[in-house]
Amino acid sequence: xxxxxxxxxxxxxxxxxxxxxxxxxxxxxxxxxxxxxxxxxxxxxxxxxxxxxxxxxxxxxxxxxxxxxxxxxxxxxxxxxxxxxxxxxxxxxxxxxxxxxxxxxxxxxxxxxxxxxxxxxxxxxxxxxxxxxxxxxxxxxxxxxxxxxxxxxxxxxxxxxxxxxxxxxxxxxxxxxxxxxxxxxxxxxxxxxxxxxxxxxxxxxxxxxxxxxxxxxxxxxxxxxxxxxxxxxxxxxxxxxxxxxxxxxxxx
Numbered sequence: 001x002x003x004x005x006x007x008x009x010x011x012x013x014x015x016x017x018x019x020x021x022x023x024x025x026x027x028x029x030x031x032x033x034x035x036x037x038x039x040x041x042x043x044x045x046x047x048x049x050x051x052x053x054x055x056x057x058x059x060x061x062x063x064x065x066x067x068x069x070x071x072x073x074x075x076x077x078x079x080x081x082x083x084x085x086x087x088x089x090x091x092x093x094x095x096x097x098x099x100x101x102x103x104x105x106x107x108x109x110x111x112x113x114x115x116x117x118x119x120x121x122x123x124x125x126x127x128x129x130x131x132x133x134x135x136x137x138x139x140x141x142x143x144x145x146x147x148x149x150x151x152x153x154x155x156x157x158x159x160x161x162x163x164x165x166x167x168x169x170x171x172x173x174x175x176x177x178x179x180x181x182x183x184x185x186x187x188x189x190x191x192x193x194x195x196x197x198x199x200x201x202x203x204x205x206x207x208x209x210x211x212x213x214x215x216x217x218x219x220x221x222x223x224x225x226x227x228x229x230x231x232x233x234x235x236x237x238x239x240x241x242x243x244x245x246x247x248x249x250x251x252x
Contacts, residue, residue, distance in 0.1 A: 018048050028065040086118050088245045092238040093120055103128050103220040107143040112159055114144035128220050129197050140166050142202035143216035145190035149181040150213040169194040189232050205235045208243045
């Protein structure tokens with residue numbers, strides 16, 4: 001009997017290992033990849049993947065691989081913090097979207113990533129890679145920089161020590177990013193310029209409940225050279241409204 005099939009490893013742990021094989025850089029995996037990443041025999045992985053497909057936790061891709069299924073995203077969005085945040089923030093996102101016609105998005109920090117809990121697409125064609133339920137790098141997105149600026153020191157040091165390049169404009173210098181985070185704390189907003197995808201710039205502000213930053217509210221536009229003060233002002237008004245509503249909910 002192999003160590004992968006030892007009595008000490010439960011079926012639950014094997015299923016979780018299969019799901020944990022996916023990450024932001026590996027959104028589609030073959031059966032062999034899943035087996036290797038989950039440290040399972042291919043036959044065991046095949047059986048578990050079949051059950052996960054039937055339940056909706058995994059989907060087949062057009063290329064014949066596997067991807068995380070929508071049912072998992074839906075379940076994740078039912079987590080209390082995400083549910084309350086989305087429902088409270090929804091009218092503010094809608095107002096901001098109507099006023100700016102930009103892509104507006106709401107994110108929380110999930111370890112070393114920005115987890116997007118809501119998004120409304122803008123009317124201007126801008127390449128936006130985020131979607132509800134996706135996790136993107138903290139250092140290459142405006143919402144991520146806001147969240148990173150207010151993250152614990154250990155998180156900031158970990159991210160600063162592993163900066164990956166996504167476009168030629170991604171900031172990969174720890175010193176430069178650290179200065180940007182300092183300015184984000186001082187000025188109350190952060191920006192990016194084609195750092196996650198070409199042709200997309202972003203700006204974001206924190207959403208606070210008391211002194212705690214619980215989320216980041218951002219907008220994606222083709223260019224920030226014009227209209228940035230107005231966009232920041234609109235984001236701040238919306239974020240303050242969200243923060244007040246969240247505080248009221250917490251007090252009930």
